[in-house]
Amino acid sequence: MCWKKCGGGSRHPGRSGSRVRYDYAVVGGGIVGLATARALGRQHPGATIILLEKEMGPAQHQTGRNSGVIHSGIYYTPGSLKAQMCAAGVQSMTAFCEEQGIAYEQCGKVIVATAPEELPQLERLYQRGLDNGLKVQLLSAEEVRAYEPHVQALKGIRVSSTGIVSYRQVSAALVDLLRDSGAEVRFGVKVERLTASADGYDIGTSAGDFAARVLVNCAGLHSDRVARLAGADPRSSIVPFRGEYYELRPERRSLVRGLIYPVPNPDFPFLGVHFTRMIDGSVHAGPNAVLAFGREGYRKLDLNLQDLREVLANPGFRALARKHLREGAKEMLRSWSKATFVRSLQRLIPDVTAADIVPCAAGIRAQALSPDGKLVDDFLLIDGPNALHVCNAPSPAATSSLEIGRAIAARVPGVARRRSFSLTRQGVPA
Structure with a gap:
């Protein structure tokens, strides 16, 4: 089935009545939404893409208000999405900054134990770093002071791959790249209604109606609500x-x-x-x-x-x-x-x-x-017909954003071949 008369590969969205139609609609203009839209465009050259963000600019919430750390991945359970994507994200984020001329620094960090009862947990954290394939170093009190002279500690861990960057600058660069590639980025547009249709989703917004074959929800603070608007169960709040x-x-x-x-x-x-x-x-x-x-x-x-x-x-x-x-x-x-x-x-x-x-x-x-009172520990991706919902993406999502975008884009090709798709492994990308 052809998406529009001119073919699914056209860079010009089609129209049906008053609705402008796109191949992919991404909801949310934080770094994960921007990275996902970019990855979709790279995975599907010629596809029509729109990104909708209710604020008047990108990165207004979690992305632009965090501490700007490029996380190493030392804290995360080995084999989890956070551990895998964070480790890869350090490489892809620093490479992106190099390509775009964005200032960053891999200054490293120290994690320090200041009381005897913290030493066993410090040892466990060191082992987790090794299990996650990181270059970590156990430090004595004197070695901690060599890195941070004013710190008082019994022992510490040095993680050299940790860095710092402005994710607002990264997001601004992603906006420019999206627009240069032909994607449409709309700020000040709030999604108010989502209706599943035979061809995807009708999207009612504060700036009029749109339609898309595939919906990707990266709405951050409101991701569970957007998922429910689309008829999906986010399995969490x-x-x-x-x-x-x-x-x-x-x-x-x-x-x-x-x-x-x-x-x-x-x-x-x-x-x-x-x-x-x-x-x-x-x-x-x-x-x-x-x-x-x-x-x-x-x-x-x-x-x-x-x-x-x-x-x-x-x-x-x-x-x-x-x-x-x-x-x-x-x-x-x-x-x-x-x-x-x-x-x-x-x-x-x-x-x-x-x-x-x-x-x-x-x-x-x-x-x-989750309904049982447990904080969702890993990134949570929920599938729906012609849709994918990113329902948990706190730290280290900024570090991992380019990897999250690639993982989402890698699942989307099935949508182009079938009217609907479903993720495997309980909504987690393979």
């Missing part, structure tokens, strides 16, 4: 966790040379506050992890009643909150008390004082939560 940061005053940046992380608490699903030197030379301290009262609630008092009602009515969230009640209370205290936040930082660098740091912009982690 997004819970927004705000991560708040402070920034070292310029005259105190010398306290940090690169990236300094604590040993993560194995019973709490976040990495703990740490120090990150950004590509612009600034140094950020954080983030904590507190429930946001809205999916885009970047400030403490931001409130979206619909979002908050959804979270509080979710039995899975209530189970999660009960399990992590003590740690959650500590995170809330750290959110409201600068002195408590500083004490957490002083475990890594005792010389840091409250006068050395000032608040800076927060970010929100779009974390998928």
